[in-house]
Amino acid sequence: REMYVSGVTHDTNVAKLTVIEVPDKPGIAFTIFDALAKERINVDMIVQSTKAEAVTDLLFTISKDDSRRAVKIIEDLIPQLGAKGLHCDESVAKVSVVGAGMVTHPGVAALMFKALADSGINIQVISTSEIRISCLIDQSQVEKAVEAIHRAFQLELEPGEIPAA
Amino acid sequence: REMYVSGVTHDTNVAKLTVIEVPDKPGIAFTIFDALAKERINVDMIVQSTKAEAVTDLLFTISKDDSRRAVKIIEDLIPQLGAKGLHCDESVAKVSVVGAGMVTHPGVAALMFKALADSGINIQVISTSEIRISCLIDQSQVEKAVEAIHRAFQLELEPGEIPAA
Numbered sequence A, B: 001r002e003m004y005v006s007g008v009t010h011d012t013n014v015a016k017l018t019v020i021e022v023p024d025k026p027g028i029a030f031t032i033f034d035a036l037a038k039e040r041i042n043v044d045m046i047v048q049s050t051k052a053e054a055v056t057d058l059l060f061t062i063s064k065d066d067s068r069r070a071v072k073i074i075e076d077l078i079p080q081l082g083a084k085g086l087h088c089d090e091s092v093a094k095v096s097v098v099g100a101g102m103v104t105h106p107g108v109a110a111l112m113f114k115a116l117a118d119s120g121i122n123i124q125v126i127s128t129s130e131i132r133i134s135c136l137i138d139q140s141q142v143e144k145a146v147e148a149i150h151r152a153f154q155l156e157l158e159p160g161e162i163p164a165a
């Protein structure tokens, strides 16, 4: 099947909220995102990876503009959830490789991660689909990241995209 | 912007590999996925959420058919990575809601999670994009999950899809 990388996107208007050590049982994810949905808070990434433990962290990203409201909503929910707490991180940015057919081309993720590694940029969060590989990195490194990924994929920078450093 | 849910997909040919307590520093993600890419192992989901610690878990999914080879590749890499170990879980299945514009419609994730919660199904891993919300659940519950999500979204089952229980 055809694979192509159509571009690199980035977003600095990102806040990462992590619900810390929440019981890993049915109904928890629903409670969190129902509360956010009722307040019309748009959620971008939802990322949860589970260990073989009774608790897990659940993180999600929203825009920085919504973070104060979202923090209030989730903090009010902490007792009901039985979570340890909530962490809000506004120092992150999201950088993504966008394309198609990337599942069947394992080298695409490796190349994106190489570009970041070679630039000394630490990958904090990863979430993927067949058409998008998204990483959260430190906001201060986003220009360097976009430029490095463009170089790695030999993509021309579009007008208006971050110019090469 | 338009939002729609076009369908529910499921995949039982899923193995979840977790690289446990790997140093959270540049180059780690590249090392893992470069090794898999060189062996032409197709990777579906990559999920990493980070705590404010020196180590993190990094999990990814592949087909069950590739798991033995992938386990060998990653186990050989454990010393170089400095990870604690590797966990391979073949008891999972992936269920996804597929559509468009889901970021700007926070209720979609909440409704999917509600369907699973109401069926008593625990969500083990979550990864999302604007066009897909994917959850890993126990393989034994996948029919129940697909049916519950269909009901929640009032979608007609396509010919060939898992019939209502």
Ligand SMILES: C[C@@H](O)[C@H](N)C(=O)O
Residues within 6 Å of the ligand: A022, A023, A024, A025, A026, A027, A028, A029, A030, A048, A056, A058, B117, B121, B122, B123, B124
């Ligand atoms: C942590 C959360 O995802 C939980 N496992 C649930 O099913 O809701």
Ligand SMILES: C[C@@H](O)[C@H](N)C(=O)O
Residues within 6 Å of the ligand: A117, A121, A122, A123, A124, B022, B023, B024, B025, B026, B027, B028, B029, B030, B048, B056, B058
């Ligand atoms: C854990 C892994 O993602 C690491 N932070 C890296 O940048 O490669």
